[in-house]
Amino acid sequence: MHGYSGDKQAYLTRLRRIEGQIRGLQRMVDEEAYCIDILTQVSAATRALQAVALGLLEDHIGHCVADAVKSGGPEADEKIREASAAIARLVRS
Amino acid sequence: MHGYSGDKQAYLTRLRRIEGQIRGLQRMVDEEAYCIDILTQVSAATRALQAVALGLLEDHIGHCVADAVKSGGPEADEKIREASAAIARLVRS
Amino acid sequence: MHGYSGDKQAYLTRLRRIEGQIRGLQRMVDEEAYCIDILTQVSAATRALQAVALGLLEDHIGHCVADAVKSGGPEADEKIREASAAIARLVRS
Amino acid sequence: MHGYSGDKQAYLTRLRRIEGQIRGLQRMVDEEAYCIDILTQVSAATRALQAVALGLLEDHIGHCVADAVKSGGPEADEKIREASAAIARLVRS
Numbered sequence: 001m002h003g004y005s006g007d008k009q010a011y012l013t014r015l016r017r018i019e020g021q022i023r024g025l026q027r028m029v030d031e032e033a034y035c036i037d038i039l040t041q042v043s044a045a046t047r048a049l050q051a052v053a054l055g056l057l058e059d060h061i062g063h064c065v066a067d068a069v070k071s072g073g074p075e076a077d078e079k080i081r082e083a084s085a086a087i088a089r090l091v092r093s
Numbered sequence: 094m095h096g097y098s099g100d101k102q103a104y105l106t107r108l109r110r111i112e113g114q115i116r117g118l119q120r121m122v123d124e125e126a127y128c129i130d131i132l133t134q135v136s137a138a139t140r141a142l143q144a145v146a147l148g149l150l151e152d153h154i155g156h157c158v159a160d161a162v163k164s165g166g167p168e169a170d171e172k173i174r175e176a177s178a179a180i181a182r183l184v185r186s
Numbered sequence: 187m188h189g190y191s192g193d194k195q196a197y198l199t200r201l202r203r204i205e206g207q208i209r210g211l212q213r214m215v216d217e218e219a220y221c222i223d224i225l226t227q228v229s230a231a232t233r234a235l236q237a238v239a240l241g242l243l244e245d246h247i248g249h250c251v252a253d254a255v256k257s258g259g260p261e262a263d264e265k266i267r268e269a270s271a272a273i274a275r276l277v278r279s
Numbered sequence: 280m281h282g283y284s285g286d287k288q289a290y291l292t293r294l295r296r297i298e299g300q301i302r303g304l305q306r307m308v309d310e311e312a313y314c315i316d317i318l319t320q321v322s323a324a325t326r327a328l329q330a331v332a333l334g335l336l337e338d339h340i341g342h343c344v345a346d347a348v349k350s351g352g353p354e355a356d357e358k359i360r361e362a363s364a365a366i367a368r369l370v371r372s
Contacts, residue, residue, distance in 0.1 A: 003128055005125055008125070015118050023112060039146055043183055087243060091240065091277055093137075151366075177340065180366055184329055205301045215294065225335055228329075232329060233372045239322070242314055269315070275319065
């Protein structure tokens with residue numbers, strides 16, 4: 001069980017919608033749409049992906065990290081470092 | 094004809110690979126993979142999308158914007174403002 | 187006492203260095219340095235600021251959030267939501 | 280003369296305001312303000328810095344890049360590649 005397990009269907013729906021956005025981008029490139037219109041859709045898909053990441057992260061901190069903290073021990077520090085590294089990757093991507 | 098037209102196939106290949114990454118994310122969520130592993134893949138897909146955007150933008154400046162500048166007239170300013178707004182959306186997404 | 191209190195001096199040193207980078211940018215603009223060189227320094231200052239934010243965030247999760255989780259009760263959820271909102275602002279800035 | 284030269288005073292004013300924000304951050308850390316409040320100010324300073332970068336970039340494309348394009352020759356391609364690399368650094372910072 002992970003933090004996001006309870007919302008699995010909601011995440012799958014959001015990811016399927018993002019998959020649709022990426023296929024829409026392929027159609028736009030194939031039909032030679034205007035560059036700026038494609039860029040606007042790339043920004044929208046990027047924001048949707050980041051929103052999924054922020055949701056997963058909140059679930060992760062609220063479950064996996066919180067559980068490790070409650071259990072105490074060195075695993076809690078490790079989980080916090082691991083979550084912080086994931087946040088850093090998100091901020092820089 | 095747009096800036097990216099000559100590289101259409103390369104962009105389609107990259108977007109199909111990103112579509113595969115998004116489907117991989119759905120599989121990970123469905124099989125309840127570890128949150129942090131999913132987040133790592135979301136960051137990779139985000140970076141791949143941003144790389145496509147940066148490529149399209151360079152092509153756009155080198156073709157559409159450069160052509161408008163060469164023709165002179167008010168359209169050049171408009172194209173530069175439009176490209177700058179697209180860059181701002183990218184930076185903030 | 188906050189998560190970062192133990193590292194206060196280190197954070198002050200990093201922020202003073204960033205202040206120096208911002209003053210360096212003013213000097214570059216004043217002396218009409220080349221635009222791209224200024225942009226390179228803006229990116230460096232932005233990355234330094236984001237690194238400070240990521241450090242503060244890791245300290246915050248490891249102390250304030252972890253303490254609230256250990257105490258249990260509704261405050262833990264509130265702290266996690268608050269930290270997630272701060273992460274979202276960072277990712278989008 | 281660079282793209283931003285005409286707006287030099289406006290850029291200096293904005294950079295001085297950002298310097299003030301960074302000094303405000305030092306004060307907050309020194310007085311042990313709440314972590315999340317510091318993070319909110321870091322996000323504000325980051326956005327202000329990125330806004331300066333986006334302004335410089337638009338001026339640069341509208342002047343230095345446009346001039347190189349009008350002159351023709353290999354320098355235009357070089358300027359566009361250079362600007363694109365600066366955009367990539369901004370997007371990734």
